[in-house]
Amino acid sequence: MESDRMPSYVHKVADVMLLDSKEDYYTSFASKHxxxxxxxxxxxxxxRSIYWKxxxxxxxxxxxxxTRNKIVCLLCKSQMIYNRNTSNLRMHLQNKHKHELEALELVQPMPSCKSGRTDRRSARRGCKVRRRDQDAMQMCPVTSQNEESVEITESNLPHYLSDLDETTFAIDGKYIADTIAEFVIMDLQSPDIVEGKGFQRLVATLKxxxxxxxxxxxxxxxxxxxxxxxxxxxxxxxxxxxxEISLSVEDWVSSSGDTYSTVSMHYAQMDDGELQTKILSSIYCSDMDALHWGVQFDSVIEEWDIKVSxxxxxxxSSNRDEVYDSLIARSYTIVPCLGHTIQAACMEACFYKxxxxxxxKKCRTLIALVNLNPACNNFLREQEGLIECEKGGLQPDTxxxxxxxxxxxxxxxxxxxxxxxxxxxxxxxxxxVDSIQFSTDEWSIIADITEVLSPFKVAxxxxxxxxxxxxxxxxxxxxxxxxxxxEKNKFDSKFALxxxxxxxxxxxxxYNDPRINEILDMSCALDPRFKNLPFMNDKCKDxxxxxxxxxxxxxxxxxSGFRDTVSSPSKRSRLSGMEYLLGDLCVKNDVPSAQRIHLEVVQFECEPPITLDKSPIQYWKNNQGKFPNISKLALQFLCIPVCVNNYLNSHFNFKTSNSILTPQLVHKLRFSHQNNVTL
Structure with missing residues (x-):
């Protein structure tokens, strides 16, 4: 293709060059992501700009x-701040999607400059069009100091390349350094990765x-x-x-084998329409008793000025008694993380047997031998295609x-x-292969495990x-x-029962604790998806x-008390003529508070439940005018997640990111990662 022969030396302006100083970049990172x-x-x-395509x-x-403060690129799904003009739109295309930008500007007419001079992008496009007619001459537009279009031929190409490479390197060097720092934080990678030969070769190949x-x-x-x-x-x-807010405590192990507790805060606001999660701190807790762990937890609460009430x-999400003892001693209501509870139950009831x-162990050995033997591996892939199952799905566990x-x-x-x-x-x-073959009883156990635990995987x-x-x-x-x-049934084997x-x-x-049950019941009653409480009898519902x-x-x-406090008594205004004549006929009767609450509850009960894929917090945001009191109460209970922040991600992605983090950076990396990036 003609475009494939275009020289690769094109002006590149990185996003970071828009910042006035290095500190501005770090501030930008916090909001941009x-x-x-x-x-x-x-x-x-x-x-109407062509770039909106x-x-x-x-x-x-x-x-x-x-929101009109963010825009999304259709080509790479990147989100960026919208500055009310198309400059950053074109800049992103120029930096990330150069060929698409060239194609877009070739087929769309560009407006000329107000000064009467030909627009530089139009001139560039003209160069590319003329290039089709002059295959013997390779041209690439650059902008000289007098802002005129310059054609580069083979004779003067080295001169322009030397100037361009020096400028591009100065810009891209800082841009790449900043991007690598973002990469380390976003993916929770160890900074050691930049010293790896493979990583260095990858970056050098890309740029x-x-x-x-x-x-x-x-x-x-x-x-x-x-x-x-x-x-x-x-x-x-x-x-x-x-x-009202909720907190979460999640234990995990670092690369050094030390245990940490990450403390996070969760809250729901009407303006946001969703649950917000912020990491506060990570507590080092190896070889500590309940007293020391509790002191560190109190310091986190004090540092962030969190009101305990x-x-x-x-x-x-913890297996350590000192965590529970410390929180119970401080009169907190503790709700076990569902993901952690299922993990512990499945391991104890099944996989520890x-x-x-x-x-x-037999399965792991079999998979390892198959992967090491090319003939077995190829045969397995062929057979997987015949039985229409996922190719390469048989992998060792984590x-x-x-x-x-x-x-x-x-x-x-x-x-x-x-x-x-x-x-x-x-x-x-x-x-x-005698030691890795499965008996009939073992196949029966495998079938029972997949049948009994399948609902937990779906959950x-x-x-x-x-x-x-x-x-x-x-x-x-x-x-x-x-x-x-x-529920037990007559077809279950002894192992399954x-x-x-x-x-x-x-x-x-x-979840048998009365305080936990009250939270679970009230949250269901205030969730428009489950407000009919189908799992309760009539007596419990009443x-x-x-x-x-x-x-x-x-x-x-x-x-009401808050409104009375903040509102100052105003001077009684003079009666109008209409009020003087007809005031006794139009007396405003305030509805008693108890009756208003009753009507609000009845109206909420008559509302149809929302579908399971809808957000209950978004529902209360949209209906706070209709249910002013219930909506406030709902957010007090719907600010609690059912799992700690990181469990579901590690459960499905089988990530071990926490285990590679060094103690020196563990808190800063996790803090910056969670409070800026949604996984």
Whole structure:
């Protein structure tokens, strides 16, 4: 193609060059990377620039624009700030999608400059058009100091290349260094990665020449600067919160083997329409007793000026007693993380059993031998195509995640009929296969495991798809698991019966506390998806409705008292003639508070439930005028997530990012990552 022979030396202006100083970049990073979720991309008819063919505003399914401060590139789905002009639109295309920009400007006429001179982009496009007629001459437009279009031929090409390369290198060098710092934070990578030969070769291949920041520069300059900027912006945002919030505590292990507890805050605002999560700090807790852990937790609360009375509950993902003892001693309501609860229950009830552990070891060995033998591997891929199952789906698990081990056994069961020929191929290659063959009883156990644990995998998938699942989904989910999926039937084997019984006991016992049950029941009643409470009998529903009215009344009184405090008495105005003549006929009768609350509750009960894919927080945002008191109460309970922040991501992506983080940077990386990036 003609365009393929175009010289690659083109002016590149990085986004970072728009900033006045290095500090501006770190401030920009904190706001630029807030991702706006959307269903569609919409371009208003008033946007007539040709560059809008490659962009759109994030919008809902009903084409309602969510924000006009962000635009999305259709080519790479990048989100960027919209500055009310098309300069940054074209700049992004020039930096990231050069060929698409050339094609776009070739087919669209460009306006001429107001000064009468030909627009530079038009001149460039003209150069490219003329180039088709003059194949012997390679031309690329650059801008001289007098802003005239200059044609570069083979004779003067080296002169322009030398000037251009020096400028481009100075710009791109800083841009690449900043981008690598963002990469380390976004993907929670260790700064050691920049010293790897493979990484250096990759960057050099993508852009050469360029300067890769050293590990010490990343750890001592880039990451701390970004961390300080993010923390500086987050402080005022948290300090003005005067409504109910929830906290979460998540234990994890670093690369050094030390245990950390990450403390996060969750809250819901009407303006946002969704649950917000902010990481506050990471507590070092190896070899510490309850007293020391509690002191560090108190220091986090004090540092961020969190009002303890506003903390509705704390979601905990931990196996250590000192965490629970410290929080209980401080009178917090503790709700176990559902993901962590299912993980612990599945491991104890199933995968820690000796007979299951032996099956898992056989499966891992079989997969390793197949992957090492090209003939076996090729045969397996061929057979997978014949039985129409996922090619390459049989992969080793990632301990200790129960879901990865479950997936491995599930994929093994699908390929049961292929294994005899696999064993023959391995035997011919000199491997001993007697120790990795499965007996009839073992196949029966594998089938029972996949059948009994399958609902739990579906449950985790459902939670993951909700992005930030709320506590209101927990009670319906538990009741469905208990009464349907873990219900015993006459066709169950002895192993399946025992597995169901132990799972049910381990999971349900975690949520038997009366304070936890009150939160679960109230959150369901205030969630427009589950407000009919199908899992409750009529007696429990009536009792919950009375409790709901009592809480709504307290909210109404608190709101009324606040209004009376802030409103100053105004001087009685002079009666108008109409009021003097007809005032006695038109007396305004205020509806008693109890009656207003009753009418509000009845109206909410008459509303049809929303579908399961709708957001309850968004519902209350849209209906706060209709239900002023219930909406305030709802956000007090719907600010609690059902899982800690990082569990669902690690569950499905099998990530081990936390384990590669060094103790020196662990908090700054996680803090900057979570408070700027939505995974």
């Amino acid at each position: 807030q991702v706006v979720p959307y269903k569609k991309l919409v371009v208003p008819s008033a946007m 490659c962009y759109g505003f994030p919008a809902t399914e009903n084409n309602e624009i969510l 050469s020449p360029c300067e890769i920041p050293s590990k010490s520069r990343l750890t001592e300059e880039f990451i701390p600067k970004i961390y300080d900027s993010v923390k500086e912006q987050l402080g005022p945002e948290i300090s003005i919160i005067n409504f 506003r903390v509705k509950a704390i979601i905990v 000796p007979e299951v552990d032996l099956i898992v 301990p200790p995640l129960w879901s990865s081990t479950f997936t491995m056994l599930e994929q093994l069961l699908v390929r049961k009929d292929i294994l005899p020929k696999i064993y023959i191929t391995l035997s011919n290659a000199g491997y001993s 985790m998938t459902t939670l993951y798809e909700e992005r930030i699942p709320l506590i209101s989904i927990l009670k319906p989910l538990l009741q469905q698991l208990k009464n349907v999926h873990l 025992e597995l169901k019984s132990v799972l049910c006991t381990l999971i349900m016992n975690k 009792r919950l409705k009375d409790k709901l009215k009592e809480m709504i009344n307290n909210v109404a009184q608190a709101t």
